[in-house]
Amino acid sequence: MRIGIVCPYAWDVPGGVQFHVRDLAEHLIRLGHEVSVLAPADDDTPVPPYVVPAGRAVPVPYNGSVARLTFGFLSAARVRRWLHEGAFDVLHIHEPVAPSLSLLACWAASGPIVATFHTSNPRSRVMVAAEPIVQPALEKISARIAVSEYARRTLVEHFGGDAVVIPNGVDVGFFARAEPRPEWSGADVPDGGTIGFVGRINEPRKGLPTLLEALPRILAARPGVRLLVAGRGDEEEAVKGLPAEVRARIEFLGMVSDEEKAALLRSVDLYVAPNTGGESFGIILVEAMSANAPVLASDLDAFRQVLDGGAAGELFPVEDAEALADAAVRLLGDPERLAELREAGSRHVRRFDWETVAADILSVYETVTTGAAAIVGEDPGGGWRARLGLARD
Template sequence: MKAHVGNLAEFLLDRHDVRIYAPASKRLRGEGLDKLVQVVGRPVPIRYNDSVAPVGLNPRIIYRMKRQLNDWGPHVTHIHEPLAPWVSMAATVAGPMPKIGTFHAWSTGDRVYRATAPFIRKIVGDLKVRVAVSPSAQSFASQALGVPTGQFRILPNGVDDTRFAEAEPLHDLVDESRPLLLFVGRLEKRKGLETLIKAFLRLRAQGHHLRLVVVGEGPERERCQSLVPPSLRTEVLFVGAVSHNDLPRYHASADVFVSPAMGGESFGIVLLEGMAAGLPVVASNIPGYRTVMTDGVQGRMVPPGNAVALADALEALLANDKLRKAMAAEGLRTSAEYAWPVVGAEVEEMYREVHRAHVSDLQ
């Protein structure tokens, strides 16, 4: 969601006055998109949906958000995850009209939402448009709020396809005799890195001289590294978090993008980034990923948590250069449908519609 908000702001910046309100743990430098961010409170890590969400829990944020938004007076207030405390929730309740809310989350557990549904419905009652980034997010938000799915407009996340398509490879990683698998994501259980490592070890045991690079940081890093035997640790590179500019270079160096997530994904933005880089994709067959990918078209989809099926899918792709190229070409076509000039224009038109309706209502 953070990348989505930042990329959307960058797309709009040439034509609009844009500000981003968010909690931050350190002072921002005021360079690039940082200069758009109005810091309201410090984030606190909260476990949710088998992940960790940084949210602002200081109640004073509610007052700050109300004061800052009303002093600025935006024509449209776009709130991402309107029920997240307290920055988003404060903007949803106290921010100036008209307001749009985008729901990003998907989960198999919504007990908290169901228990507080009457209260929640009041909070989101002033939203002029309710947006979901995918059918999965739409279904989850609909059930959680107890409202029909027809009350949501689907507008997907966007991908900066040009940045990935034009990246130069990291020459130290390029080796045509040893294919490179790429994983990108927070190192937590739901991202499925353990499944990928088991599949990788299975393929190595079968004589395949492939390598794996892991981009990302998180609580599972040490445990996942320990799964790799010492004899293969030079073949599995854990690089940690990388910069915005360097990330596409890892994609440009790889042969296959792999995302073995266990669930909890409402959308497949990491898949689209892999596709935009011209890579075939092997991913878990989960609802959020099926939003952007079809098994056998842009790559292969396998049951989550099944290391044998993942290894078999990777082996089939690595053995067939013609198939990899065909799937990569389909991926490029798919990623172009989600490029920011396409998605951003839809969001911008939604802003215009909502603002025009609001002005009309005031007359």
């Protein structure tokens, strides 16, 4: 099958959508499909051979973050040329309402179109205002996928229609096979343990300030604890105001490679996700569970869903630093509970492996290419596949 995939966000800036598009494309290629990805990138940006650069991206505030998008006449021309040269059997557009390549491709394309919606933002005034502009493009879509129930709800509330829920995928084996690094482990330190955090340091919704606020309380109970922070941002600004003895227990690792991230998650005694909102899924939680790391996360709807209602990881009230600290101290002092969380996470994470997720996405591709009009919905029992004749033995 010839598959075209459109990524709306800058290829060289780490993000959940970019990782999803990359991993999906590479998995499909390994299965023998011909895949081309169109993404914002300068012509001199190093990209894999399956990626076609579509021009420089510019930063735009979006959904509590800063998205790097590309739009305009040059981008539109590149979209049209890519579509013409690709002659794709199916076009898979991610975030089709984003004012970037995705919307341009939706306007320009014909033939079977699958769209994946990642955003969870149920009160977006921008989306309400954009509805008359994007609705004609959305009407061209043959099948809609949402990465979570909360992304589906955002789609339904703002644009109508419905979507099947297929979660983000993870190469579970990649994280499970990673080797722990002794320098990132705290198992042998009295009253110790290592806490891991991965995310952009200066993006408030990633929640690092909540974790840093909790750290003095954690250290008062367990003075040997270390916090390992991986991600880009202003490190000095992040720790400003913290006592020197607390700063000494924080190690900033900067940007890390995929291999380093996997090793980090395999090494820590507890992974903490203190995000404050704007999350439609929680891919880092799946990666942590894949790496056999116990997870403690803020009680966002999306995180609760990923963690199986709290069965595969513990939850604390959003932005409650005191509750975070109490839970972290309790868990780090309870090896049996940590082992239970590791086991539960390892079992639960299998549903997110690319072998399962890509098979579901390919089923949608096959449906639209054989004439099905739309994905009409999803139910927890998987009945959407049966309604569309996609049930697997």
